[in-house]
Amino acid sequence: MSLAGDSDAGAAPAGTLYLVPNTLDFGMPEPLPALTDALPLGVVQRAARLRHWVAENAKTTRAFLKRVAAIEPLIAPLQEMSIVELPRPRKGAGATRTPTNVAPLLEPAHLGHDIGLISEAGLPAVADPGAALVRAAHSAGLRVVSLAGPSSMLLALAASGLNGQSFAFVGYLPADPAARGGRIRELEATSRRNGQTQLMIETPYRNAALLDALLAHLGATTELSVSWGLTLPSGATRTDRVAAWRARPTRLPPDVPAIFALLAT
């Protein structure tokens, strides 16, 4: 809460780290939905006033800022913006626990400038890189503000009709078929034991394979929900028992982001 370091008489107050939500239409074909179908106008206006950015991907951040500029004038021309990419995340559980190497990215805030943190899609630092930067900001005593925006996981959970009082997001499943099958049965057991909805994601081109694996390994009475193309006109959600999915399969569209959720009873 307090600002780090001594306050020199002439020093500017430290800047804030704003977590800026992106739309959920990353990688989708044009025309994209209007930015104001996915993000609050107040958030778009706040984004337009930020000159310093830390991004999962600089190119998609510039594309985002062009969409912002169509609604609200940017504080500076795009080519004068500072857009620094986050280091590529390391795989594994330790990835979010080594914040030291990202602390230099917060330097503009120590000089009094607000910083925007942004992902390719959805909320930064959730199922996406950026948590280490946020943790480093707290360690440095900087103010951190999440701006309101959509999370595909939570929109999928709401649309599933499965238990929204207790749920877990477990990220990606193993790629190896045997390990994947074991993990699916483990998640089903956890769901049954805790009455807890289990949410997972997959790289879009593997969505059909993940659905096949879920239908192969889950019990017939387990409920399975798949949401795809959330916030897009073509988006849809199907929730059914596994037995019904097997009897009447749904072919997931290729290359469209999807979220999978299961609840065992």
Place this chain on the structure above:
Amino acid sequence: MSLAGDSDAGAAPAGTLYLVPNTLDFGMPEPLPALTDALPLGVVQRAARLRHWVAENAKTTRAFLKRVAAIEPLIAPLQEMSIVELPRPRKGAGATRTPTNVAPLLEPAHLGHDIGLISEAGLPAVADPGAALVRAAHSAGLRVVSLAGPSSMLLALAASGLNGQSFAFVGYLPADPAARGGRIRELEATSRRNGQTQLMIETPYRNAALLDALLAHLGATTELSVSWGLTLPSGATRTDRVAAWRARPTRLPPDVPAIFALLAT
């Protein structure tokens, strides 16, 4: 995906169940932030076109629709809207699994009308009633669409800087002090074992008591994050190790919604 029942020649196509996000300023003193600081304009416009509502609370739904009307004309005068309240949720894990009693609330959709489902704050059916209605909609073959909006849990998770690749939301902790302490130690063990951030909520007037309990029962090196007043100008997030919280306590503002997150390493 397909509509239930036979399609009579003259029957209207079935309506869609829209999950309409609400703002996160429920119960906060006036003046409230602008609706467009929290919700996309496209979502506000969609809400203005809905005449049939199923709500956690009819009174707060009318207040929401008044805020909508200040931006976009409503399809009908407020007193002509149909606003039906959800049955009060039963406590316990079985609450989301008895959808039969809510199916009649979907009757307008079978007659061709779209329905809006809305909570007092945030996304419907997530840490809130409504999941049973959504599940019943899937069973009836109705289309279900989540509209983009903020979830306080996910905004808090993003702002925490804790692990956003694996997390669980566990709802409320037990009120009994002994049971609460045991549950806190259990959540800490789960977090350590799975590298999984654990998120929980509390009724605002009990926030200070929950913080005291967390500081009493968690290990000194466990990371604890508290976000309060999310999306409000006075909102803030503190993330620190438990030892630092104990050395330098934060007094949470009374009557402001808060989200608690812990990660044990």
